Amino acid sequence: MGLGALLWKDARRELRRKEGMQAGLVLVLTFLLLDLFAFPTLEGMPDAAAVALWTPLLFGAAALTLRGFAAEADLGTLDLLRGLPSPLGSHGWSRTILNLLLLGILAGLTVGAAAALFALPLSVPLLATLALAVAGLATVGTLASAIAAQARSREMLLPLLMVPVLAPLLQAGVAATMDALQGATTGDLRVHLLLMAGYDILAVGAAWLLWPVVLEGD
Amino acid sequence: MREDTVARIRWGSLWLGLAALAVLVWATWWDTPWGRAPDWTGATDVAAPMTRKLLFYHPALAWASFAAYLVTFAMSIAYLNERDLRHDAPARSAAAVGFLLNTLALVTGTLWGIQEWSRSGQSALATVYTEPKVLVVVVMWLTFAAYLLLRRFVDEPARRARLAAAFGILGFLGVPASWLVSRLLAKSLHPDVVGPGANPDAAISAYEGGLVWLSALAFTLLFVHLWLMRLRLARLEDRLAGQEAS
Numbered sequence: 001m002g003l004g005a006l007l008w009k010d011a012r013r014e015l016r017r018k019e020g021m022q023a024g025l026v027l028v029l030t031f032l033l034l035d036l037f038a039f040p041t042l043e044g045m046p047d048a049a050a051v052a053l054w055t056p057l058l059f060g061a062a063a064l065t066l067r068g069f070a071a072e073a074d075l076g077t078l079d080l081l082r083g084l085p086s087p088l089g090s091h092g093w094s095r096t097i098l099n100l101l102l103l104g105i106l107a108g109l110t111v112g113a114a115a116a117l118f119a120l121p122l123s124v125p126l127l128a129t130l131a132l133a134v135a136g137l138a139t140v141g142t143l144a145s146a147i148a149a150q151a152r153s154r155e156m157l158l159p160l161l162m163v164p165v166l167a168p169l170l171q172a173g174v175a176a177t178m179d180a181l182q183g184a185t186t187g188d189l190r191v192h193l194l195l196m197a198g199y200d201i202l203a204v205g206a207a208w209l210l211w212p213v214v215l216e217g218d
Numbered sequence: 219m220r221e222d223t224v225a226r227i228r229w230g231s232l233w234l235g236l237a238a239l240a241v242l243v244w245a246t247w248w249d250t251p252w253g254r255a256p257d258w259t260g261a262t263d264v265a266a267p268m269t270r271k272l273l274f275y276h277p278a279l280a281w282a283s284f285a286a287y288l289v290t291f292a293m294s295i296a297y298l299n300e301r302d303l304r305h306d307a308p309a310r311s312a313a314a315v316g317f318l319l320n321t322l323a324l325v326t327g328t329l330w331g332i333q334e335w336s337r338s339g340q341s342a343l344a345t346v347y348t349e350p351k352v353l354v355v356v357v358m359w360l361t362f363a364a365y366l367l368l369r370r371f372v373d374e375p376a377r378r379a380r381l382a383a384a385f386g387i388l389g390f391l392g393v394p395a396s397w398l399v400s401r402l403l404a405k406s407l408h409p410d411v412v413g414p415g416a417n418p419d420a421a422i423s424a425y426e427g428g429l430v431w432l433s434a435l436a437f438t439l440l441f442v443h444l445w446l447m448r449l450r451l452a453r454l455e456d457r458l459a460g461q462e463a464s
Contacts, residue, residue: 171353
């Protein structure tokens with residue numbers, strides 16, 4: 001069974017149930033609502049605006065990525081997947097690619113909503129930062145969710161597994177977001193964007209090595 | 219390795235480590251035949267002379283916790299390579315000891331930092347915890363904590379070892395990446411006391427530098443002892459679990 005077939009399988013499942021997207025969206029809107037209680041606007045407040053963007057993105061990513069493998073583990077279909085004539089890594093990559101697309105949509109909605117609510121300036125450097133962030137969040141989040149799905153208390157465990165591993169991406173991403181909101185160009189953010197891109201490449205490499213191990217049966 | 223050799227290393231590292239620590243405490247608080255105890259009371263650039271003596275304890279604790287994580291990383295690779303549960307016990311033992319050492323490094327670093335550093339418009343504690351090098355140690359602390367929590371929430375031994383090993387490798391990669399990001403993006407108040415990037419404002423004498431290396435030796439030996447003690451306990455736990463299962 002090829003990667004394309006597995007991706008179509010996961011996409012159909014998500015289109016039918018919409019569990020991941022709904023969980024992510026509700027969490028994002030909750031955080032934005034909380035920010036509305038405190039800030040009538042975030043124009044001219046790049047520090048607070050960066051937090052207002054990144055907090056819902058991080059926890060929305062956790063909620064979205066968890067649903068995939070958690071549902072498989074709950075239904076007992078994880079063992080069935082292991083029995084399929086396809087490399088174990090393909091299951092991980094199909095889920096990662098799907099999460100990348102869904103997280104991209106979620107990030108777009110988050111940025112759009114935040115820009116509309118808080119008068120934030122959208123710019124190419126900001127969107128480039130968030131695109132690199134989404135790639136890292138999807139790769140690490142999906143891998144961590146596959147680990148958490150095979151443990152108890154997975155909803156509590158997943159953010160704890162994700163945050164330390166994502167710390168470099170979050171550091172560089174938040175710094176880049178603050179600068180982008182103050183009018184920095186892509187050239188000004190070169191170091192930040194290169195660090196984020198480097199992290200994404202490292203994450204993909206680690207995932208390539210670890211997917212067969214993580215999805216292996218007992 | 220033979221059991222009696224391991225026992226010799228275990229007890230040898232304890233006694234040597236305690237001896238080195240005793241010499242270190244003596245040399246940092248009293249005068250010795252070969253040097254005077256460091257005293258920064260007259261130094262105008264030093265905010266808290268007493269707290270500055272943490273120079274001889276804090277870096278060594280941080281280095282020992284890095285060493286612990288390196289052991290966890292290496293044993294995680296060894297486990298995934300051979301799928302032998304005997305490699306899991308050293309990994310989890312090193313993580314447990316590393317977590318303790320990392321906590322102590324953060325506590326001592328915080329005590330020192332709130333005395334020495336300040337930025338306008340920011341509390342001393344916030345200054346410490348926005349410091350890039352401190353953030354790297356915090357990231358490592360969170361990674362240790364997540365590793366240990368993951369182990370608590372998986373019941374089946376082989377699955378637990380497999381998932382913990384995978385996270386041990388994944389988490390380890392985050393630490394140098396975090397260090398690189400901190401180094402490139404932020405200005406640091408944290409002095410580089412030794413090495414090629416040594417901060418001239420934080421210069422110490424050769425004697426004090428020797429004491430820093432002595433502290434590194436002391437805490438490395440104590441780490442080895444604690445690790446081997448914890449490993450012995452872990453192997454007994456595994457043996458008991460195996461007997462209960464059969």
